[in-house]
Every structure is written in structure tokens, then in C-alpha cells.
Amino acid sequence: MNNVCQFCKEEDDAQITVHTVFPGIDLAYHSVYTDCCCLGIETQAQGNFIEIHYCREGGMEQCPKKGFFYLMPGDLSVARREQQPVRYHFPLGHYQGISILIDTDTVPECFSCFLEDVDVRPKELAERLCGKENCFVIRSQDYTQHIFSELYTVPKSCLKGYLKVKVLELLLVLGEMEPNREGSAPGILSKLQADLAKKAAAYLSANIDGQITVSELSEKFHVSQTCLQNAFKGMYGVPVRAYIRMLKMHSAALRLIHTNDTVLEVANEYGYDNASKFASAFRKIMGTLPAEYRRLHRCTG
Numbered sequence: 001m002n003n004v005c006q007f008c009k010e011e012d013d014a015q016i017t018v019h020t021v022f023p024g025i026d027l028a029y030h031s032v033y034t035d036c037c038c039l040g041i042e043t044q045a046q047g048n049f050i051e052i053h054y055c056r057e058g059g060m061e062q063c064p065k066k067g068f069f070y071l072m073p074g075d076l077s078v079a080r081r082e083q084q085p086v087r088y089h090f091p092l093g094h095y096q097g098i099s100i101l102i103d104t105d106t107v108p109e110c111f112s113c114f115l116e117d118v119d120v121r122p123k124e125l126a127e128r129l130c131g132k133e134n135c136f137v138i139r140s141q142d143y144t145q146h147i148f149s150e151l152y153t154v155p156k157s158c159l160k161g162y163l164k165v166k167v168l169e170l171l172l173v174l175g176e177m178e179p180n181r182e183g184s185a186p187g188i189l190s191k192l193q194a195d196l197a198k199k200a201a202a203y204l205s206a207n208i209d210g211q212i213t214v215s216e217l218s219e220k221f222h223v224s225q226t227c228l229q230n231a232f233k234g235m236y237g238v239p240v241r242a243y244i245r246m247l248k249m250h251s252a253a254l255r256l257i258h259t260n261d262t263v264l265e266v267a268n269e270y271g272y273d274n275a276s277k278f279a280s281a282f283r284k285i286m287g288t289l290p291a292e293y294r295r296l297h298r299c300t301g
Helices: 122-133 142-152 156-175 191-206 214-220 225-236 240-258 263-269 275-286 290-300
Strands: 006-010 014-022 025-032 036-039 049-058 060-062 069-071 076-081 086-089 095-103 135-138
Touching: 014 036, 014 156, 025 036, 025 156, 049 060, 049 122, 049 142, 049 240, 060 086, 069 076, 069 135, 069 225, 076 122, 122 135, 122 156, 142 156, 191 214, 191 225, 191 240, 214 225, 214 240, 225 240, 240 263, 240 275, 240 290, 263 275, 263 290, 275 290
Parallel strands: none
Antiparallel strands: 006 014, 014 025, 025 095, 036 086, 049 076, 049 095, 060 069, 076 135
């Protein structure tokens, strides 16, 4: 119980590093460079599982039993999971995030045994948050970003204890969440709504160089602007214009990783004639400046 076991799995298009934090709780770091793959922590155990996903970069489409939803940067989901990892789609071709797998059959009933005032009961948490929908989504919030961002900066020398502290912090916060709280929502769309949103997103991705408006999109797919906007925001958590900005910056990020083009050349390709303006827009979406992003991610691209 005092040791954090770790293993890494690396393929051409994905890398996963898994740590066992507590009995019945594993945490994994994911880095994906493809549009579709199995993502999640593998387990041979038979049990009842819930899986928490946090999206740091890119985006991930999930398909629970009753519908569809999509995680954008900063979003978090809590969902019931089968024994085997689930196959997910990544429309942006890039995803970084963290998942936490909890086996509610083997995890401690209450975490007060680790810390007296942490009255967290995973089984009750899963039932309250997932409920009948089998899934719960929290759209980007400062407190969730704070918890997960620190998991990327902790020194290896204290990683073992730090993961325990952060997982307890997260479970304590989730234990206070209510499904109807502001910033949280079931996030589940019907197949019709999800198909509309995905078709619109695919069209935007295929025409990334264009200046496409919501009006043009609604005419193309023969729906009202309100219908399109509602489906799109329900699926991706952001309006169409914000998604377009994110799409361009993620595409630019891939070019920074996979080419030797200068930052200015990449900026020009995405409609910026000024490297400084591009850097500012890039940082708002990706969290760091273009040159620093290239330095940090070049080895994993």
C-alpha cells in the first residue's frame, strides 16, 4: 500500500503511464497522436468500475450507453466502465489527459482510514454522480484545472505521496458535487444531436482555412442556427467560433511538432502575419508559447 507501482505502454500513436495509488485506484497519464484508439487502464479484475477522465489538451469523444458527449480542455467526466478499456475518438488527432480507474468493489469503503477528515465513499459517489445516465460531466472549472495541472509539475522524488494527496483531494471535491450544480451537467446528447455536431465539426476541420460562419453551417446542414449552436455546445462545451479557434491552434501545434517550419511560417499558414499575435492566440488555447510547446512535445510527436 505504501508503494506506487508504475508501468508504461508505448505504441506508435499513444503512450500511457500507469500508477497504482491506492488499493482499487489506478491513475494514468495519456498522450495520444491519432484519431481513434483504446484508451484507459487495463485490468484483469472482475468488478464494478468508474473511470474519471480529465482532458488537458485536444479532445475526446465518449459514447456512454444512452448518448454522446465530448471532453474539451479542462473538462472532466465521471462514468461507469466495463472491465476492458474503451475505444475513444479524438477528432483533433491529438489528446493529452489523465484517467483514474476506481474498482468500487475493492477500494476502501471510506478514505477516513487514510486521513481522518476525508469522508469520501467511492460507491456512494459513483451512484450519486453517474446515476441513471451512467455518466457525469464537469465543464472546465478553475478548481479541477488546479488539481490536475499540478500532476504535470510534481517532482519524481515525491510523486508517490503526491498522487495520493491529489487523488484524495479530487475525490473530496467530487464528493461535494451535485449533478445540477452550475458548471456541471449530464452532458449527454441524443444520436441526432451528436451526429449534427460531429458533421459540423468535421466540416470545420476539413475547411480549416476558410472563414465559416454559424449561418453558413446552419444552411449547409438545413437546421436553424439555434439548433446547431445548442447541439454543438452540448457536444463540445464551447460555441462554434471558440471551437474554430481551438481547431486552428491544435492544428498549428501539430505542425510545430512534426515539421521544421519556423513559428512565423506556421503563423502565416493560419492567417497570422505577426508572430507575436499568433503566439498570444496560441498560448490562450495551448497554455504555452509556440517555441516552448515545440521544445516540450517534439520528443513525443
